[in-house]
Amino acid sequence: xxxxxxxxxxxxxxxxxxxxxxxxxxxxxxxxxxxxxxxxxxxxxxxxxxxxxxxxxxxxxxxxxxxxxxxxxxxxxxxxxxxxxxxxxxxxxxxxxxxxxxxxxxxxxxxxxxxxxxxxxxxxxxxxxxxxxxxxxxxxxxxxxxxxxxxxxxxxxxxxxxxxxxxxxxxxxxxxxxxxxxxxxxxxxxxxxxxxxxxxxxxxxxxxxxxxxxxxxxxxxxxxxxxxxxxxxxxxxxxxxxxxxxxxxxxxxxxxxxxxx
Amino acid sequence: xxxxxxxxxxxxxxxxxxxxxxxxxxxxxxxxxxxxxxxxxxxxxxxxxxxxxxxxxxxxxxxxxxxxxxxxxxxxxxxxxxxxxxxxxxxxxxxxxxxxxxxxxxxxxxxxxxxxxxxxxxxxxxxxxxxxxxxxxxxxxxxxxxxxxxxxxxxxxxxxxxxxxxxxxxxxxxxxxxxxxxxxxxxxxxxxxxxxxxxxxxxxxxxxxxxxxxxxxxxxxxxxxxxxxxxxxxxxxxxxxxxxxxxxxxxxxxxxxxxxx
DNA sequence: CGAGTAGTTGACATCTCTCAATGCCGGTGG
DNA sequence: CCACCGGCATTGAGAGATGTCAACTACTCG
Numbered sequence: 001x002x003x004x005x006x007x008x009x010x011x012x013x014x015x016x017x018x019x020x021x022x023x024x025x026x027x028x029x030x031x032x033x034x035x036x037x038x039x040x041x042x043x044x045x046x047x048x049x050x051x052x053x054x055x056x057x058x059x060x061x062x063x064x065x066x067x068x069x070x071x072x073x074x075x076x077x078x079x080x081x082x083x084x085x086x087x088x089x090x091x092x093x094x095x096x097x098x099x100x101x102x103x104x105x106x107x108x109x110x111x112x113x114x115x116x117x118x119x120x121x122x123x124x125x126x127x128x129x130x131x132x133x134x135x136x137x138x139x140x141x142x143x144x145x146x147x148x149x150x151x152x153x154x155x156x157x158x159x160x161x162x163x164x165x166x167x168x169x170x171x172x173x174x175x176x177x178x179x180x181x182x183x184x185x186x187x188x189x190x191x192x193x194x195x196x197x198x199x200x201x202x203x204x205x206x207x208x209x210x211x212x213x214x215x216x217x218x219x220x221x222x223x224x225x226x227x228x229x230x231x232x233x234x235x236x237x238x239x240x241x242x243x244x245x246x247x248x249x250x251x252x253x254x255x256x257x258x259x260x261x
Numbered sequence: 262x263x264x265x266x267x268x269x270x271x272x273x274x275x276x277x278x279x280x281x282x283x284x285x286x287x288x289x290x291x292x293x294x295x296x297x298x299x300x301x302x303x304x305x306x307x308x309x310x311x312x313x314x315x316x317x318x319x320x321x322x323x324x325x326x327x328x329x330x331x332x333x334x335x336x337x338x339x340x341x342x343x344x345x346x347x348x349x350x351x352x353x354x355x356x357x358x359x360x361x362x363x364x365x366x367x368x369x370x371x372x373x374x375x376x377x378x379x380x381x382x383x384x385x386x387x388x389x390x391x392x393x394x395x396x397x398x399x400x401x402x403x404x405x406x407x408x409x410x411x412x413x414x415x416x417x418x419x420x421x422x423x424x425x426x427x428x429x430x431x432x433x434x435x436x437x438x439x440x441x442x443x444x445x446x447x448x449x450x451x452x453x454x455x456x457x458x459x460x461x462x463x464x465x466x467x468x469x470x471x472x473x474x475x476x477x478x479x480x481x482x483x484x485x486x487x488x489x490x491x492x493x494x495x496x497x498x499x500x501x502x503x504x505x506x507x508x509x510x511x512x513x514x515x516x517x518x519x520x521x522x
Numbered sequence: 523c524g525a526g527t528a529g530t531t532g533a534c535a536t537c538t539c540t541c542a543a544t545g546c547c548g549g550t551g552g
Numbered sequence: 553c554c555a556c557c558g559g560c561a562t563t564g565a566g567a568g569a570t571g572t573c574a575a576c577t578a579c580t581c582g
Contacts (some may be wrong), residue, residue, distance in 0.1 A: 093433060101433045115429065117422035123429065143415065150408040157404070160421040161378035167428035168376065168384065172354060172362045174435035175479035179538075210561065218436035220539055225562055241546090241561070439569070471529065481571055486530055502529070502578095527580080536571070545562075552555085 030059040031085075031135050041109040041196060042083050043137065046158070051151045058142075060135040065089075071112065071126040071134065078116025080136040084108050087132025088207040091115075091124045092215070102215040104166070105129075105190075105208060109197055113139075114163055129207040174218045177256070182217045183227045184256035187237070191246060202249065206242040231255075291320040292346075292396050302370040302457060303344050304398065307419070312412045319403075321396040326350075332373065332387040332395065339377025341397040345369050348393025349468040352376075352385045353476070363476040365427070366390075366451075366469060370458055374400075375424055390468040435479045438517070443478045444488045445517035448498070452507060463510065467503040492516075 033044045033055045044052045062085065065071050071082060074094055084106050091104040091112065103124055106112045116122040117139070146153035173185050195201035206213070210221040217224070231237045236252050238245040246252060294305045294316045305313045323346065326332050332343060335355055345367050352365040352373065364385055367373050377383040378400070407414035434446050456462035467474070471482040478485070492498045497513050499506040507513060 093429070095433075095437070099437070101437055103429055103432060114422060115425055117418050118426050119422075123426050143418070144411065147408055147411040147414050150405065153408050153414055154404065156418065157378050157421065160418065160425065161375060161380075164376055164421065164424050164428060165379050165384050167425065167432060168354070168364055171364060171428060171431060171435060172356075174432060175476065176356070176360070176362055209559095215436065221560090222540085222562080223538060226538095229562075470527095482528090483530080483572085484570060487570095490530075523582105525581085528578085530575105530577080532573105532575085534572085536569100538567105538569080540567075541565090543562105543564085546560085548557100548559095550555100550557080552553105 031062050032056045032059070036085075038083070038085065038109040038197075043111065043155070043159075045155075047155055048151055051149055051155075054145055054149065054152070058138070058145075060137050063134055063136055065128040065132045065134060067128055067130045067132075069128055071128065072116075072122045073125040074122060076116075076122045078113070078120050078122055079138060079140070081111055081113040081116075081139055081142070082126070083135040083137060084110050084112065085133040085135060087134075088129040089126050089132060089134075090129055090208060090212060091126050093124050100215060102208075102212050105216070107193055107197070110193075111159060114160055117160070129212075179219055179223050179227045180230055181256045182219065183213075183224065183231065184236075184252050186213065186217055187244065187246065188249075188252055188256065191249070202246040204244055206244060292323050293317045293320070297346075299344070299346065299370040299458075304372065304416070304420075306416075308416055309412055312410055312416075315406055315410065315413070319399070319406075321398050324395055324397055326389040326393045326395060328389050328391045328393075330389055332389065333377075333383045334386040335383060337377075337383045339374070339381050339383055340399060340401070342372055342374040342377075342400055342403070343387070344396040344398060345371050345373065346394040346396060348395075349390040350387050350393060350395075351390055351469060351473060352387050354385050361476060363469075363473050366473075366477070368454055368458070371454075372420060375421055378421070390473075440480055440484050440488045441491060442517045443480065444474075444485065444492065445497075445513050447474065447478055448505065448507065449510075449513055449517065452510070463507040465505055467505060 033039055033042070034052050036042065036044075039045070039052070044055055047055070060083075065087070071089065086108050089106045089112055090102050091106065092100045092102045094100055106126075112126050112134075113122065115124050142152070142156065146156055173182055177185065190204065190206075191201045194204050208216075210224045214221040214224045219227075228237070228239045231252070232239050234251070234255075236246070236248045236255065238247060294300055294303070295313050297303065297305075300306070300313070305316055308316070321344075326348070332350065347369050350367045350373055351363050352367070353361045353363045355361055367387075373387050373395075374383065376385050403413070403417065407417055434443055438446065451465065451467075452462045455465050469477075471485045475482040475485045480488075489498070489500045492513070493500050495512070495516075497507070497509045497516065499508060
């Protein structure tokens with residue numbers, strides 16, 4: 001059993017997925033940003049106090065999404081963006097031949113669903129990788145609020161721009177790195193995000209399968225697996241299934257700086 | 262000599278780049294969105310008339326960027342977003358070993374520079390691939406205007422979200438397609454963008470080198486070249502250096518739908 | 523005319539994918 | 553309690569794709 005880190009230790013990993021089951025309706029629980037333990041890294045980050053109070057006025061509905069359930073699917077009408085309170089989600093596109101392309105992973109304090117703004121429909125699907133809890137933020141309200149408060153508008157814009165940056169760096173990764181550089185970059189990115197949330201940077205539990213990592217990084221699951229053992233042989237990591245311990249953070253950085261310096 | 266299409270036929274391709282030369286200071290010429298020939302596909306697209314009039318009030322400065330010159334560089338302070346009036350730009354990141362990673366190409370009617378919103382500095386550089394003309398749009402003013410006009414705010418958000426989508430689909434491309442599928446997808450994407458601007462969908466002149474295409478698509482320039490000849494052998498294209506004629510648009514689509522159906 | 527840049531092509535090396543076998547774990551049913 | 557099964561991960565061997573290095577051409581510029 002993993003002794004490890006990461007969101008919501010109280011959510012039992014035993015509770016298991018029934019693959020297709022639809023997400024439960026919103027519960028009645030409402031949430032205030034100003035008292036949330038994630039307030040400094042989530043939506044309200046960078047807002048002035050009056051703006052955060054305005055957010056509080058919206059009383060976001062909290063919702064649980066069990067492992068394997070979807071929060072929204074490709075083509076669904078876009079109404080909410082979602083803040084992850086605890087747990088992990090993946091974003092993915094279904095290719096018509098049935099395979100999926102994973103386009104991102106989202107952990108506590110991150111926002112999901114911004115891809116819907118352009119067309120009023122979600123361009124990707126979001127699926128929980130473990131039992132997960134989110135806040136549903138009605139985009140229309142947020143948007144209205146933004147036109148009254150420059151600060152809020154700016155925060156939304158920054159969030160979206162950050163998303164652009166995130167994808168830009170992934171592109172770089174896919175475009176010009178080989179397998180071990182990609183995996184190193186991926187692990188370092190996760191490590192950093194965990195660190196920023198107060199979890200261990202050096203030891204964590206992956207919530208995604210080898211296939212999902214592979215899809216995200218543009219390689220096959222076997223290559224992911226081989227690359228894990230390679231990094232382990234080089235004494236950079238200890239890997240036990242999904243449990244990861246980084247032995248040599250610097251070495252890992254160099255591994256992926258080979259190309260980028 | 263290419264008889265071909267694409268922006269600004271009046272700009273002579275002969276005028277040549279002095280690689281490092283800095284962009285000229287803004288000229289005094291100002292521009293109105295409401296009378297611009299690109300108004301339906303550029304920034305004002307989707308805005309109400311009063312909102313467009315407000316844009317007119319800002320009188321965007323027009324500016325010329327000669328081939329090879331940069332509009333902004335990685336790390337530059339973010340002040341403007343730029344609308345391409347005529348010509349072609351590329352966005353790219355410099356990897357520290359000196360190589361560049363191209364992250365996008367931009368033609369008339371498209372916007373460049375949104376990547377700066379997140380951090381107040383540009384995360385990429387923009388370089389003209391031919392003599393190019395742009396409108397400089399002061400982001401702060403636009404942003405101010407947005408907090409007064411919900412429509413403007415929404416337009417900005419949509420633009421940014423569209424950028425996210427664009428990158429998302431590129432990721433898919435890099436992640437799960439092989440060389441000929443990538444090149445086919447790239448050409449179809451260009452074809453579509455040209456078509457939407459009233460240029461020929463089937464015949465155009467590439468403004469970027471094989472190396473730039475390769476960087477963008479995550480492959481080496483030799484592979485790009487080989488793949489061009491492959492598509493030509495399959496009678497899907499006629500290629501003469503940068504002059505492209507698509508012989509079989511449907512065939513090309515199938516080529517890249519192999520995976521996506 | 524000589525030098526430099528861009529593109530094409532060939533031969534070979536390297537990497538990743540594909541296919542297949544195996545091991546491990548947890549859950550289920552006899 | 554044990555046998556069996558399904559899902560996930562690991563590993564090996566060989567095939568296939570792309571990268572690397574190098575030669576050659578065409579074209580432009582000075």
